Amino acid sequence: MGSIAAPAETVCVTGASGFIASWIVKFLLESGYNVKGTVRNPENAKHLLKLPGADDRLQLIAADICTPNVFDSIFEGCDGVFHTSTPTPGAYDAASMSEAGYIETAVKGTLNVLESCAKLKRPLKRLVLTSSMAAVHFSKKLTPDSVIDETFFSDPEVIRNLPFLGEDFKSYVLSKTYAEKAAWDFVEEHKNLNMVSINPVMVMGPTLQGTVNSTNSFPLDFLSGELKTIPNAVRGWIGVKDCAMAHILAYEKPEAHGRYIVSESTLHFADLATVLRKLFPNYQVEAREDVSKPRAPMYAVSTQRVKELGLVVEPLEDVLKDTVECFISLGRLKPYKSLELNGI
Numbered sequence: 001m002g003s004i005a006a007p008a009e010t011v012c013v014t015g016a017s018g019f020i021a022s023w024i025v026k027f028l029l030e031s032g033y034n035v036k037g038t039v040r041n042p043e044n045a046k047h048l049l050k051l052p053g054a055d056d057r058l059q060l061i062a063a064d065i066c067t068p069n070v071f072d073s074i075f076e077g078c079d080g081v082f083h084t085s086t087p088t089p090g091a092y093d094a095a096s097m098s099e100a101g102y103i104e105t106a107v108k109g110t111l112n113v114l115e116s117c118a119k120l121k122r123p124l125k126r127l128v129l130t131s132s133m134a135a136v137h138f139s140k141k142l143t144p145d146s147v148i149d150e151t152f153f154s155d156p157e158v159i160r161n162l163p164f165l166g167e168d169f170k171s172y173v174l175s176k177t178y179a180e181k182a183a184w185d186f187v188e189e190h191k192n193l194n195m196v197s198i199n200p201v202m203v204m205g206p207t208l209q210g211t212v213n214s215t216n217s218f219p220l221d222f223l224s225g226e227l228k229t230i231p232n233a234v235r236g237w238i239g240v241k242d243c244a245m246a247h248i249l250a251y252e253k254p255e256a257h258g259r260y261i262v263s264e265s266t267l268h269f270a271d272l273a274t275v276l277r278k279l280f281p282n283y284q285v286e287a288r289e290d291v292s293k294p295r296a297p298m299y300a301v302s303t304q305r306v307k308e309l310g311l312v313v314e315p316l317e318d319v320l321k322d323t324v325e326c327f328i329s330l331g332r333l334k335p336y337k338s339l340e341l342n343g344i
Helices: 019-030 044-052 099-119 154-159 167-189 219-222 241-252 269-279 304-307 316-329 337-340
Strands: 010-014 034-039 058-062 080-085 124-130 194-198 202-204 234-239 258-262 263-267
Touching: 019 034, 019 044, 019 241, 034 044, 034 258, 034 269, 044 058, 058 202, 080 099, 080 241, 080 337, 099 167, 124 337, 154 258, 167 194, 194 241, 202 219, 202 241, 202 316, 219 241, 219 316, 234 241, 234 269, 234 316, 258 304, 263 269
Parallel strands: 010 034, 010 080, 034 058, 080 124, 124 194, 194 258, 202 234
Antiparallel strands: 234 263
16 A cells, blocks of 8 residues: 555544444544544444544544434534445344334435535535445346446345345345435535545455454354355455555545445355465365355456556455454464464
8 A cells, every 4th residue: 555645634434433444544544634533332432542643633423323413513624524334234233123224324324424514614625435336236237247337326126136135234235225326316416515435345354443344254254164155146355454545545536536346356255265275274164165056156347447546455365364363363263373283
């Protein structure tokens, strides 16, 4: 990652204690920004206070994205906003939320953020919205020969008819789709808002939070032996540091506009298992593929737009090595040397 210019600007990161958001905050502080971070529960954001520069330039503010007008005063004096907060599987109160609850929380929270941005007397330099590949992939335009790019937009009808998505994940996909669509509709009506969206694929990498998020659970479950059957699905993968850096480049680059897919590679879960076995032979990846069923087809993803912003991504193998070192430090996996000494 190259160095970033350090203007004396103040920015706000919503959902600042999240997996991706924590890295955004870290990089912003390292680059000299003053950062306001909104969190639902400050107790879950203590790791941010330990970041270099946090003592002088980080302010944590308790705020719920669904509270009307909560951001009006918070955004005052800000040059930019990074809106990352959203309900995700395994987090928030998502486990007990209905599909309607997922969608309402994501859409209402996003519109609350945009409404407060639109009220500012001094217009923002830019709003960066954390969306998802979930809001891109499931489009009626998709064919076996498609190269998925930013012109694709997921269709709720397509999502609801997908048999291989679990209800929890399906609700998440719908919420990201509706929230991003609502955001673009709002920006179309409020010309004083300059917004870009970041649409990352599955995000992996070391965590600053001290917990394992939902996407990081896949390599952990493979390596720990907890996963016995390989999911018959294809996913794009990207390192969390690169995902965070894409947000900052999208904020800083004057030419940035529209949507940006962020991905390093696209792999079937069986191929991910193969990579993990090669990189970490001392761990027992027990999951096996159900060969009685045809493999889910591969698909191609274009990342040309984000490359034009200057993003150079870390190879997936290096991301996985950093991720496993993080799992070891958290006590979620045994160290390599321990495995070797025990003859495992």
